[in-house]
Amino acid sequence: MDGTRTTPACLPSLRGLVAHLPTPVRDDRVDLAALGRLVDRAVAAGVDGLGVLGSTGAAMHLDRDERSTVVHRAVEHASGTPIVAGVSALRTSAARTHADDAQQAGAAAVLLAPVGYVxxxxxxxxxxxxxxxxxxxxxxxxxxxxxTTRVDMSNGLLSELAALPGVGGVKTPGPGPDPDVARARVAGLRAGLRAALPAGVTLGFSGDPSGPAGLAAGADAWHSTLAGALPGPLVALARAARAGGAVDDEHLAPLWEAVRRYSGVRVAATVVELRGLAEGPSLPRPLLPLTGAARREVAHALAALGQR
Incomplete structure (x- = not known):
């Protein structure tokens, strides 16, 4: 580091479909073999970027060594696909440590949310x-x-953050599946962030039901909760949205609903377990994958997609 701070050029990781991966855990240890399989499958499916240690990756339940190991393993298996590593923590010093670990491990970008007990x-x-x-x-x-964070950022605060030297992108909740609403949301955010976005800051949406509409409306990136666990169908959907064609995601509606009801981290872990990609239970306790009727609901949705 030479002390010079500039706004970085846009990276491929900040555009297109960024597939956020679960972090499989077995016997209270990160299951590195299962994580490698997830990365391999997502890369083979053609995702544009990979996210680790976000909300889907249960990062707040992992210690420093576990987080660093996750980034290293993801980079090893990514075959050049850019890795976005979450670095959120309750204390600033911990977030700085995670960020340094991530960039030393080869992450192409880091993802930071302002989490706090207060x-x-x-x-x-x-x-x-x-x-x-x-x-x-x-x-x-x-x-x-x-x-998750209970910090509701205004457009004004987002604009200030986006203008900070070194910021490469903004990830914000999606507008929902309606195309007209999505276009208005994208236009509003670009207007609100106009001081920063022309300098290369990309606009990305989270929330899988919003992702296709957001891309079709001109957003740069879709940060997907389920693409790390189920990359094939979501890569196809993202490509259709970016190409400007008709986007039909009705076949995925049961999974969108499951995420809304049970949370992305639980549904993603359950999908991975049901597909035999990790041994369950695969979440760090106290988190638990879905059981009973909720698990059957996800299993039926996968069967309908031909993704048992």
């Missing part, structure tokens, strides 16, 4: 991002996730 103020959020960026040599994606 919701953070705007000044605290700005301080967190500024401090993490000060030691970073790869792009940082600002992660706006109010449901």
């Amino acid at each position: 919701p953070l103020s705007d000044d605290e959020v700005l301080g967190l991002f500024s401090d993490v960026l000060a030691g970073l040599d790869v792009p940082l994606i600002v992660y706006d996730n109010p449901v």
